[in-house]
Amino acid sequence: MPLFEEGLVRLKEKIHKKEIKASDLVDEAFRRINEVDDQVKAFLTLNEDEARKDARSIDENEAAGDTLIYGMPIGIKDNIVTKGLRTTCASHILENYDPLYDATVIKKIKEQKGIMIGKLNMDEFAMGSSTENSGFAITKNPWDLNRVPGGSSGGAAAAVAAGEVLFSLGSDTGGSIRQPSAFCGVVGMKPTYGRVSRYGLVAFASSLDQVGPITRTVEDNAYLLETISGLDRHDSTSADVGVPRYSDALTGEIKGLRVAVPREYLGEGVDEAVKDKIKEAIRQLETLGAEIDEVSLPHSKYAVPAYYIIASSEASANLARFDGVRYGVRAESDDLIEMYKKSRSEGFGNEVKRRIMLGTFALSSGYYDAYYKKAQQVRTLIKRDFEQVLENHDVIVGPTTPTTAFKIGEKVDDPLTMYANDLLTIPVNLAGVPAISLPCGLADGMPVGLQIIGKPFGEETLYRAAYAYEQASHFHLTPLMKEVDEK
Amino acid sequence: MSRINEEQVKYVAHLARLSFTDEEIKTFTTQLDDIIGFAEQLNELDTEGVEPTTHVLDMYNVMRDDVVEPSLPREEALKNAPVQEDGQVKVPQIMEA
Numbered sequence: 001m002p003l004f005e006e007g008l009v010r011l012k013e014k015i016h017k018k019e020i021k022a023s024d025l026v027d028e029a030f031r032r033i034n035e036v037d038d039q040v041k042a043f044l045t046l047n048e049d050e051a052r053k054d055a056r057s058i059d060e061n062e063a064a065g066d067t068l069i070y071g072m073p074i075g076i077k078d079n080i081v082t083k084g085l086r087t088t089c090a091s092h093i094l095e096n097y098d099p100l101y102d103a104t105v106i107k108k109i110k111e112q113k114g115i116m117i118g119k120l121n122m123d124e125f126a127m128g129s130s131t132e133n134s135g136f137a138i139t140k141n142p143w144d145l146n147r148v149p150g151g152s153s154g155g156a157a158a159a160v161a162a163g164e165v166l167f168s169l170g171s172d173t174g175g176s177i178r179q180p181s182a183f184c185g186v187v188g189m190k191p192t193y194g195r196v197s198r199y200g201l202v203a204f205a206s207s208l209d210q211v212g213p214i215t216r217t218v219e220d221n222a223y224l225l226e227t228i229s230g231l232d233r234h235d236s237t238s239a240d241v242g243v244p245r246y247s248d249a250l251t252g253e254i255k256g257l258r259v260a261v262p263r264e265y266l267g268e269g270v271d272e273a274v275k276d277k278i279k280e281a282i283r284q285l286e287t288l289g290a291e292i293d294e295v296s297l298p299h300s301k302y303a304v305p306a307y308y309i310i311a312s313s314e315a316s317a318n319l320a321r322f323d324g325v326r327y328g329v330r331a332e333s334d335d336l337i338e339m340y341k342k343s344r345s346e347g348f349g350n351e352v353k354r355r356i357m358l359g360t361f362a363l364s365s366g367y368y369d370a371y372y373k374k375a376q377q378v379r380t381l382i383k384r385d386f387e388q389v390l391e392n393h394d395v396i397v398g399p400t401t402p403t404t405a406f407k408i409g410e411k412v413d414d415p416l417t418m419y420a421n422d423l424l425t426i427p428v429n430l431a432g433v434p435a436i437s438l439p440c441g442l443a444d445g446m447p448v449g450l451q452i453i454g455k456p457f458g459e460e461t462l463y464r465a466a467y468a469y470e471q472a473s474h475f476h477l478t479p480l481m482k483e484v485d486e487k
Numbered sequence: 488m489s490r491i492n493e494e495q496v497k498y499v500a501h502l503a504r505l506s507f508t509d510e511e512i513k514t515f516t517t518q519l520d521d522i523i524g525f526a527e528q529l530n531e532l533d534t535e536g537v538e539p540t541t542h543v544l545d546m547y548n549v550m551r552d553d554v555v556e557p558s559l560p561r562e563e564a565l566k567n568a569p570v571q572e573d574g575q576v577k578v579p580q581i582m583e584a
Contacts, residue, residue: 061542067576100563193543236549252560305526316503325506325576327567336579341506353505357515358522361491376539381532383540415518416525432543456543471541 003028004166006460008220011166015071022058023070024292025166027097028053029073029117031165037392039145042159043139044078045086046118054115073160075168078119079126079202080211082106085116089202090134091124093328093347103200104235104303105169105211105228108397112227120155124317124349126176126204128152128398129421132352132412136217141183143446146166147405150180156214157184165217167224171201174210174307175425177399178437181214182400182449185402185475187221187466188214189217190425192456193432195237196225197232206237207316208307208429218438218467222246223460241457245453248459250467255289255463258393264300273443278399279451281440281469285397287469293393297385302378303427308355309362316359322347354415379430386431390455395465399424400437400449401468428453436462439475490523491516 003011003025014020030048037043060072063430076082079089081099083106086092102110109116123133129137131154139154141147142162151156153170157180160168170177181188189212196211203209213224226246232238248291261282266275286292324330324343331342348356362371389396401424411418429437433456440450450469455460496516500507507515561574570577 020533037582058536097567100559100566156493225545231553233549237544237546239544299532302529302532308522309526311530320504323522324582325578328569330569332513336581337504339579340504344504345506348505353507354515354518354522356503357496357519358497361495361519361523364499371523371526371537374534374543374550377534377537378532379538381534383543416521425569 002163004163004216007217008069008166008223011072012066012070016066022055023052025071025073026115026117027057027167030161032218036142036162037164039140040142040158040162040164041139042090042120042155042162042164043075043118044090044121045053046135047085049117051083051115054157058113060196064184067112068223069109072114072167073117073165074109074114075117075120075156075165076106077122077153077168077170079122079157079204080105080169081200081202082119085119087202088120088136089125090122090136090351091347092135093322093344095135095329097327101200104232105195106200108228114227117408120153120159120168122155123152124352124485125202125315126152126171126173127315127351127355128178129175130406130412131155131180132408133349135349138408141405143185144405146407147446148183148408148453150183150405151215152176152320154180157181157186157188158185158188160214160216163219163288167213167220169211169228170214171209171211172456173311173428174206175422176440177212177214177261178425178435178449178451181437182447183413185407186214186216187218187436187438188212188433189221189225189436189459189462191225191229191459192239192434193455194237195241195459196280197235197238199210199234205311206318207314208311218463218470219247219250221436222250222463239457242381244460246460246463248284248404249464251464252468252471254285254468255291256466257285257291257395259285259292260295260393260396261292262295262297262389262396262398264297266300269420269423270399270402271404274399274401274403274448275450277441277443278450281473282397284320284472285465285469288472293352295389295393295396295425297389299381299385300423300427303430304423306375306378306429307422307426308358308381308419308429309371310379311410312359313362313372314359316356316363319352319356378434382427383431386433386453387428390433394454394461396453398451400451401425404443404446404448432456433461434459434465437469438466440469441474441475491520492526
């Protein structure tokens, strides 16, 4: 069995029993990267020398003791800053950016002795749903190299699915962890807004962004979320809420769990084959003792338009800092304004420009009330929908995405069709609640993701439900990617 | 009826510090018009009296003691600046000569 399929708990045990060394895990990561990454193209930058050094220092210093992710190889989405390791956001404007500090999540990974393998491809500045908007490379879905891995954390999901790392960190503004996790058949968690520090996550839409784990199993996910969670004095939006031992929630027991199924999530726009898999999964939860209840989230269809106004408005402000002065690529001109315009126009790709333009328009004088304020009022209605359902239910269950992974090039020229792909993930970000996506079988040979949504800071309940389902269904035991191995 | 015209797109581009070719202005005008049209379905909802949500958490000011801490050394702070001179970031002339 490939090493990474054994999972974190078993691998840590093997290290402690001296059956393997941390260096063996790092060797396995780079062996696999050399074997498949010229096809998958998950990585933008490798951290090979440092990773080997970190592994040796763990192997030589046994007194270091037990930590949450002791010696485990991890990949990092390239919008999380890493001191001394190039961080590009998959944008030409940052192609030479060498961060001066580690993001708080990176500091925590290092404290818990995780080993950073490299930086992962994404849609430029996390704007996209397919990783086709990367300024550098198109990542492929390891299940079918003609299909997208999803996005924007496409590299982070593909690297885990292809066995290049044990797990990875992504970020989720409108589905960017859950949608690629669903497309690549892995487990992705978007934590409650404020659960994880955003310090050092390059800001896209500050009221929506969260960092979260992408893993092969629910158990690994629980350990990685525990590693990165908690209050941070560098992020005033990080919440002062204690971090539970998430692995304690993995009991396999969900008798009496009150599960809400919103009819809007199994309605128009969702593929029949996806619906079938989700209904099977819901029956499985019922067999395990959950109580299933059909509900309505009536404002769901307004989430996508509200999101594109809000997220683009925040992005237009956040991306103003990329002006060719303090960092990034600079185009020369004798005139200051022209220098800004040239630097930004040469540095940003089309989707980023489109969103900056939309956001600037929505915030501009005369349009603010009609678009931005209206979208924020609709956000309140969407948030209330969730509050009402979660008052009488423990979790909400539905598909993560309306379809399985689509073909590369299929939607790239049509922004609205691409945006519609996020209709089941976006409401969660607007409401600020947590949600996990985990595999629930295949439709036409491609993975389908089951989404479980919870109450604010209710990640334990999500892990409990997800683990019980995973153990009963065994979809996480799907072998490493055949297509990649056969080529 | 189009909701946004090429002149408006050029104006917004200037506000956003972006420049486009005529061809790009045409494409962006069409695409932005489509997206804004799509967003206008929000008008189906009556939001009279609904408080806007700017943030999902209850936000409060986070204060700390005003203690002097070391700041970035100049060399570090300038490390990523594309154009610099004598330990300073260099930009084109800002004031009229």
